[in-house]
Amino acid sequence: MEAERRAPKSEALRALYWRSEILQLLYWLRGEGLGDLVDPPLLERFLGVDAATGLRYLERLTDDGYLDRDGDWFVLSAHGLQQGTLEFAATFSELNRPVRGDCSADCWCHVSGEEAAACAAGRGETTTDEHAGT
Numbered sequence: 001m002e003a004e005r006r007a008p009k010s011e012a013l014r015a016l017y018w019r020s021e022i023l024q025l026l027y028w029l030r031g032e033g034l035g036d037l038v039d040p041p042l043l044e045r046f047l048g049v050d051a052a053t054g055l056r057y058l059e060r061l062t063d064d065g066y067l068d069r070d071g072d073w074f075v076l077s078a079h080g081l082q083q084g085t086l087e088f089a090a091t092f093s094e095l096n097r098p099v100r101g102d103c104s105a106d107c108w109c110h111v112s113g114e115e116a117a118a119c120a121a122g123r124g125e126t127t128t129d130e131h132a133g134t
Contacts, residue, residue: 015057015060018049018057019057019060019061019064019066020087020091021047021049022038022043022047022054022057022058022061023061023066023076023080023083023084023087023088024084024087024088024091025038025043025046025047026038026067026074026075026076026080026084027076027081027084027085027087027088028088030076030081036075036076037070037073037074037075038058038073038074038075039072039073039074040052040054040055040058043057043058058074061074061080062074065077065079065080066079066080066083066084067080107119
């Protein structure tokens with residue numbers, strides 16, 4: 001499958017890759033209210049990994065304490081939820097950063113709303129934050 005071709009070639013990195021992908025998927029499903037449980041066919045549908053390979057990684061994550069098993073289904077453990085939160089945040093951190101004006105990548109406006117307002121004011125722009133008080 002295509003997803004398996006994109007995964008790293010070494011077993012150690014491949015295990016880390018699938019751990020990250022599976023934990024992010026479970027975290028996302030939970031956050032969207034789509035359920036807490038996954039099985040190998042669901043991994044195949046969402047991640048493109050064949051069910052047999054998916055089952056192998058689900059079992060490994062269970063052995064490592066990231067998941068709990070209930071029959072054919074798997075759910076995030078407390079440790080898995082914590083790690084899934086971190087994985088998801090790290091993967092999408094660039095999309096969650098504010099995009100402001102024509103600033104350089106290292107401008108403080110990318111990490112602070114107050115700095116963004118000051119930066120925009122310096123360029124003669126207004127921000128949504130400034131309109132909130134009117």
